[in-house]
Amino acid sequence: MFAIVVFWVAAGLLAYTYAGYPLLVMAQARIRPRPVRRGEGLPTVTAVMAVYNGAVELASKLDNLAALDYPPHLLDIVVVCDGCGDASEEIARAHRGRPVTVIAHTQRRGKASCLNDGVAAARGELLLMMDVRQRLEPDALRRLVACLDDPAVGVAAGELRFEDPDTGFAASVDAYWRYEKAIRLAESASGSAIGVSGALYAVRRALFPEVPAGTVLDDVYVPMQVLRAGHRVVLESGAVAWDRPSSSSAQERGRKLRTLAGNFQLVALAPWLLVPGLNPAWLRFVSHKLLRLLSPWLLLLLAGASLALAWQHWFYLLAAAGLAAFVLLVALAAAAPPLARLLPVRIAAAFAHMNLFAAQALFTWLGNRRLHLW
Incomplete structure (x- = not known):
């Protein structure tokens, strides 16, 4: 039961982060657009x-x-x-x-x-x-x-x-x-x-x-x-x-x-960003920024739960196979550069690298107090 809860919570948050939230704001932009009133002024x-x-x-x-x-x-x-x-x-x-x-x-x-x-x-x-x-x-x-x-x-x-x-x-x-x-x-x-x-x-x-x-x-x-x-x-x-x-x-x-x-x-510098009443764009900030930082750990939980449940139901076996195929696709792209030009491979490689970097970023922040120096 615990593995099932972990699987669906992780899968749901990942789906919302990378598909649900983008579709939500795109729908808002189409249904309730807020056009900018452009002018011709020339200030200093x-x-x-x-x-x-x-x-x-x-x-x-x-x-x-x-x-x-x-x-x-x-x-x-x-x-x-x-x-x-x-x-x-x-x-x-x-x-x-x-x-x-x-x-x-x-x-x-x-x-x-x-x-x-x-x-x-x-x-x-x-x-x-x-x-x-x-x-x-x-x-x-x-x-x-x-x-x-x-x-x-x-x-x-x-x-x-x-x-x-x-x-x-x-x-x-x-x-x-x-x-x-x-x-x-x-x-x-x-x-x-x-x-x-x-x-x-x-x-x-x-x-x-x-x-x-x-x-x-x-x-x-x-x-x-x-x-x-x-x-x-x-x-x-x-x-x-x-x-x-x-x-x-x-x-x-x-x-x-x-x-x-x-x-x-x-x-850490602006904790008010985490408070809905103080941050007027709280949902957007959490959805666009913070959930992406959580994504690599959600992927690990999803993979672990898929493996634990793989022999209990065909759906979880299919999920585990899909994750394995994703890893193989990224590995093939690294081994055969011409494959990187194909759109599915480009998307898979970008997703894999961004999540790898997001996982490493936590330790970078904790361990590098000179991060602000370029």
Whole structure:
């Protein structure tokens, strides 16, 4: 009896996490959409960017910002160098495309502290938050600003797309990201997303909270604080930032472990996120973030219960065989890279890797107190 309860609870939670919740928000977006009232206002904007040893990419990023389709006198840039040991500071000071304020620290303190410094030095009514690596489309800022013309919107985020996503391990990364974007777009269309991509989002300067030192996921902490203040967090799919996907499991592991461990940290920093009355997006936060952290352990419980019940009923035997086939499919994808291009294999590989990383993230958070240092 106990094994049966474990099986169905684990199966139910997994089904809700990966299918039920996405279908729920997609249905909400279709039945009760909340369109954004876009406008044509052109407020002042300060682009804020924290950099650690970003000399290789910083010059091209500043040129990219200078080429944005936005009036030159309405956009300035703040670059905060976080104890850089390369030429990042010199590159930022030498830039002439847009006005650049450079704040240089001799000691590494982490991205969150640098963002607080950058926002304190900002002059614009809106803040354009981003990372150094991604290339922005020329109209990205205008599209975000148009969304923020709606007084109900506090954060407008862009869409992260991958260059050359169909090769090697990148195929599974892209498959996962397409799934994730569909959920975020549905959340946005039906109310508010609960997180954005740190590669590209704009926020009202008056709403930007002080980010606790050491915070890893500023791109979730800031939107949730804006949501708590009564404003929407929306996604603008036409505002595009281009990135390079991970080319190997090891590279993606480093990125995802930091991000997933940051979710554990986020709850410790802001426990109000777990309280329905205090978190206006409690169900979405739990469904989208926390249940995914629980998923690898639910999969282990499901596998154990399936094996324990396999010889009692054909249904549980079929479930155990299905799990075994899933493991075999992922193993074959690793052994035969051409298979990774097939959609079912891409989905299976992405699901397997994300859950493996989620399991490891708990121990990463518990054991790495320097997680905030990039």
